[in-house]
Amino acid sequence: MILTQENLLAALKMVRLPGARSDIVEAGQISRLDLSENTVFIEIQMSELNPTFEKSLRFQIEKEIQRVDANAQIAVEFRKIGAVTEEAKAPVTEKKISSRVATMIAVGSGKGGVGKSSLSVNLAIAFQQLGYTVGILDCDVYGPSIPTMLKVVDQKPMLLNGKIQPIEAYGLKIMSAGFFVEEGQSIIWRGPMIHKLIQQFVNDVAWDGTDIxxxxxxxxxxxxxxxxxQTMPLTGAVMVSMPQQVSIIDVHKGISMFNQVKVPILGVIENMSHFICPHCDHSSEIFDRGKVKKFCENLGVSYLGDVPIEPKLRELSDAGKPFMLDHQNSSAGKAITQIAKRLQPFVKTYDDLKSNGGEEIKLVL
Ligand SMILES: Nc1ncnc2c1ncn2[C@@H]1O[C@H](COP(=O)(O)OP(=O)(O)OP(=O)(O)O)[C@@H](O)[C@H]1O
Ligand SMILES: [Mg+2]
Known part of the structure; x- marks a missing residue:
């Protein structure tokens, strides 16, 4: 059966508080309940945190929800009541601002290895060069490469005033799943774990002041x-594809996924589009340059431009220094700046967010 707010609440009413007669809904202990497709996030407030209670409640909650939908992804979090009350005292606008950034752009693709991380880093610097305060959130739990590309591999984020402090490098604020996993260590990420991690990355990291x-x-x-x-309040998604048909097919799947969850597609980039010889400046069309543009025209999505194969970009990426810092006037550098400029109409700044009273800015396309 498909999960709905109604059957979810009915399932939760079956969960008894250990040693009490009332259920967790009746007892008013659910301080937050988010349902998105088959993913459920539940926050339970308790007067005292107690691992035995938590274990028993978590077990019951999972069992009751999975009775409705066996494939439900469930994340349960416990919070001490005092902490919730303190938070509730904060002015609403401040709370909203501190948990949000003005513009959140996802860089995705259907396929691996097409240059998402490289373009994330270099677009971040391009936006910075246009005057914005920029952060990078590396959500690649399977292969986080941002710490390597920005040479912050061994850094560990600190907790200050209840907020996780992002790592700073090249003027960028950075948060990555990689900071919490030892190099070479493999973790099996279950849906609820990812959901919880992302909630924390969005809500508990000190992103304040970040435009993009x-x-x-x-x-x-x-x-x-x-x-x-589904979890992140995204402004929209930028898709990356190489010109080959196999990459375009996968990007098409990626676009369908974003369409299904109603995340706007801001445009598609053709990366590693062609090769410009560093000696004679001749452009070799190694792959099938222009295919992504045609694909965009057929599908009715924006084409953002192409980025050539640039050996220096690969070399600097491995060395942990963004290519855009010293090479913004190269062909690849100009192409990346151009893409950032094409995305500017979608950008809201942190000042815009504040003058809007901290309300979430919805993109009207
Ligand atoms: N325009 C480019 N010119 C030269 N090398 C590039 C370019 N774009 C990406 N690369 C190189 O291609 C490799 C893959 O890029 P990257 O890691 O950014 O891809 P990805 O899509 O993030 O991969 P994954 O799906 O594994 O996360 C890297 O070695 C990177 O340096
Ligand atoms: Mg990557």
């Missing part, structure tokens, strides 16, 4: 990117 947050997504259209697209 670039979100580097994992490849594919599986559980992880889907859950991310």
């Amino acid at each position: 947050l670039i979100v580097d997504l994992p490849p594919g259209t599986g559980d992880a990117p889907l859950s991310l697209a």
Whole structure:
């Protein structure tokens, strides 16, 4: 059966508080309940945190919801009542501003290895060069490459005033799943774990003051990117494709996924489009340059431009320094700046957000 607010609440009414007669809904202990497709996030407030109670409640909650939908992805979080009350005292606008950034752009693709992370980093610098305050959120839980590309691999974020402090490099605020996983360590990410991590990345990281947050997504259209697209308040998604048909087919799947979860597609980039010889400046059309533009025209989505193969970009990426810092006037550099400029109409700044009273800015396309 498909989960709805009604059957979800009915399921939760079956969950008894250990040692009490009332259920968790009746007892008013659910402080937050989010349902998006088959993903459920529940926050339970308790007067005292108690691991035995939590275990028993979590077990019952999962069991009752999975009775309705066996494939439901469930994340349950417990919060001490005092903490909730303190938070509730904060002025509403402040609370909203501190948990949001003005513009959140996801960089995705259907396929792996097409240059999402490289373009995330270099677009972030291009936006910075246009005068914005920029952050990067690396949501690639399977292969986080942003710490390597920005040379912050060994850094560990600190908790200050209840907020996770992003790592700073090249003037960018950075948060990555990679900061919490040892190199070489493999974690099996279940849907609810990803959901919880993303909630924390969006709500508990001190992003304040950020105009644009670039979100580097994992490849594919599986559980992880889907859950991310559903969970994050995205302004829209930028898709990256190489010119080959196999890449375009996968990008098409990626666009369908975003359409299903109502995330606007801001446009598509053709990366590694062609090769410009560093010696004679001749452009070699190694692949099938222009295919992505045609695809965009047929599908009615915006084409953002192409970025050539640039050996220096690959070399600097491995060395942990963004290519755009010193090479913004190269062909690839100009192309990336151009793409950032084409995205500017979608950008709202943090000042815009504040003057709007901190309300979420909805994109009207
Ligand atoms: N325009 C480019 N010119 C030269 N090399 C590039 C270019 N774009 C990306 N690369 C290189 O291609 C490789 C893959 O890029 P990247 O890691 O950014 O892809 P990805 O889509 O994020 O991959 P994954 O799906 O694994 O996360 C990297 O070595 C990167 O340096
Ligand atoms: Mg990547």
